[in-house]
Amino acid sequence: MFPTVVPCRAQSPRKRSRGSVDLLPSGAYRVRVYAGVDAVSGGRNDLIEIVPPGPRAQKQAEEARTRMLNEVDERRNPRTAATLDQLLDRYLMMIEVGASTKVMYERYLQKHVRPFLGRMKAGAIGPDELDSLYGEMRRCRIHCKSGQKLVDHRTPRAHECDGRCRPHVCRPLSNTTILHVHHVLSGAYRKAVRWRWVSVSPVAQADAPAPNPPDPQPPTPAEAARLIEEASHDPDWGALVWFAITTGARRGEICALRWERVDFDGRVVTISRAIATDGHRNLIEKSTKTHQQRRLAFDDETLAVLIDHRARAEEAAAQVGEELSPRAFVFSQAPDSMQPPVPSSVGQRYTRMAKRLGLDTTLQGLRHYSATELIAAGMDIRTVAGRLGHSGGGITTLRVYAAWLAEADQRAAKGIEARMPERPRSESAAERARRAPRLPSERVAAGLVQRIESGEFAVGEKLPSVNQLAAEYSVGIGTVYKAFELLRIWGAVQTQAGNRPVVLAPESRLEPEPVPEPTSAGPAEDVAGSPNRMLDFVVRRRGYVIADFSAEADTDDAAALRELLVGAVRRDGRDPSDLADFTMEIADPVRKERIRTFVAV
Structure with missing residues (x-):
């Protein structure tokens, strides 16, 4: 007898559960969900969340x-478990900004972001973490730990601590720096949302610091006049400062200006390039900040300044056997003007000059001065924005090339001319030193004149020795020699080679010895009256200064000048066999004029 077969219904296959929930020893639950392949590493991408224990x-x-x-x-x-460090690395690799700007971003991130949030998953960072980060940046810029006894040293180099090294005091980062960090994080997370690394950007919900309110501090017209007068003691430097005021050009744009961009007939200068650094102190030429070129009309006085400045540049190039090229830079310090000036050096020189005058201003203040004076002269905002190269304020119209030659721009050139202080007229260095002594040698000479007039040194009496005066005034021997030369020009003493200066009678000092004017022989002519005299020397290698010193020499003695050049090159640790790369500028320390440029052949 066969068993009865009972037919059964076919069972549907069991549906596999997606994701897993695991109980951990602590009583918490770990939730894991598979989310595909990681977009960065290429491995498995699991979403994991821990639920704390509880009923x-x-x-x-x-x-x-x-x-x-x-x-x-x-x-x-999120398509990846990448960290914030990985997101920032990829973002910085893709953004298109200037080299120096990129280096600045990397430095900010390395100091203020990566140590705190760099190892966290980009998708796990929320607005609360960013707010905490911004709060830490507002607390202390070096992120010190409470209780640490730190010292704010005067220099990072090895040194003996003194009163300038003080206990650490927390200083916050500026709102501008925090905004830079916020801007980078915002751009990185915008890319992360597009790449689907994260679903939403936490930066949009974080509280960004408010930007500092604009507070331009341009110099007053009286202060501008003092700055121009002080800069005019060096005619080349005075031309740069005058050009910066009348055009309002940026520092990098001034450094990149070439003579081919200056139209003397049309009285128009074209601003199209700028000098910047690549983040590693190497100079590069790039487009302007707004990536546009602009044409600026200039006034009659600025035309005269540029004509005089070009004549000096042509003369300097001729002294080294070169002809001034149209591609030469307008404000170069190189003999042939083929090397651009360093923007940071220009700004530092201006700041030092302002500090000597007791003014708290920077080169950027000249742009503010130009803008405020143009507005005060009745210029419309669009024209002012165009001259300064601002992207706002009628930018569409400003992009039109012909608009730069409009009548309004010509009026702007006349407007800034009308509000410029009077251009300083020529005054010899000796006259200026007697009226307002500024240099150490000038102060020593002024002090000796006062002692002569008070009767401390009688008529016919010899002045103290050079070494004695150098010790008394705490200056070098070369400075005392320069002071003697000034006293001779002022008619206070009579000098003889090998002897100390002799005090002259008061009637002999009524008419100081006139300073001879340069003749047709040019700056190379010796105007001192004696072969050997104290001179100032500046040695340059391919346009950059490597030595600056004073010595007694004869400007017509080529062998002696060559020895001075070789000595300066050796002191700088360079090979004297490559003298063709070096130039030595010779200047009169009293008149502050360059006599000639020596090149060893």
Whole structure:
């Protein structure tokens, strides 16, 4: 007898559960959901969330699994577990900014972001972490730990601490720096959302610091007049400062200006390039800040300044056997003007000059001065924005090339001319030193004149020795020799080679010895009256200064000048066999004029 066969219904296969919920020894639940392949590493990308222990922990874990599965189905989940460091590295690799700007961003991130949030997952960072980061940046710029006994040293180099090294005092970062960091993080997370590394950007919900309110501090017209007068003691430097005031050009634009861009007939200068650094102290030429060129009309006085400045540049090039090229830089310090000036050096020189005058201003203040004076002269905002190269204020019209030659721009050139202080007229260095002694040698000479007039040194009496005066005034021997030369020009003493200066009678000092004017022989002519005299020397290698000193020499003795040049090159640790790369500028220390440029052949 056969067994009865009972047919059964076919069972449907069991549906596999998506994701897992695991109970941990601590009582917490770990929720794991598979989210595909990691977009960065190429490995498995799992979404993991830990639910803390509690009476409703299991139910909350199931709800978290359902929520994470819905995010995966709707493609709202992060596609990677990449850290913030990885996100920032990729973002910095892709952004298109200037080299120096990129270096600045990298430095900010390395000092203020990566140590705190760099190893966290980019998708795990929220607005609270960013707010805490910004708060730390407002607390202390070096992120010191409370309780640490730190010292703010005067220099990072090895040194003996003194009163300038003080206990650490926390100083916050400026709002501008924090805004730079916020800007970089915002751009990185915008890219992360596009790449679907994260679903939303936490930066949009973080509290960014308010930008500092604009507070331009341009010099007053009286201060501008003092700056121009002080700069005019060096005619080349005075031309640069005058040009910066009348055009309002940026520092890098001034350094990049070439003679081919100056139209003397049309009285127009074209601003199209700028000098900047690549972040490693190497100079590069690039487009302007707004990537546009602009043409600026200039006034009659600025035309005269540029004509005089070009004549000096042509003369300097001729002294080294070169002809001034149209591609030469307008404000170069090189003999042939083929090397651009360093923008940071220009700004530092201006700041030092302002500090000597007791003014707290920078080269950027000249742009503010130009803008405020143009507005005060009645110029419309669009024209002012155009002259300064601002992207706002009628930018569409300003992009039109012909608009730069409009009548309004011509009026702007006349307007700035009308509000410029009077251009300083020529005054010899000796006259200026007697009226307002500024240099150490001038102060020593002025002090000796006072002692002569008070009767301390009688008529016919010899002045103290050079070494004695150098020790008394705490200056070098060369400075005392320069002071003697000034006293001779002023008619206070009579000098003889090998002897100390002799005090002259008061009637002999009524008419100081006139300073001879240069003749047609040019700056190379010796105007001192004696072969050997104290001179100032500046040695340059390919336009950059390597030595600056004073010595007694004869400007017509080529062998002696060559020895001075070789000595300066050796002191700088360079090979004297490459003298062709070096030039030595010779200047009169009293008249502050360059006599000639010596080149060893």
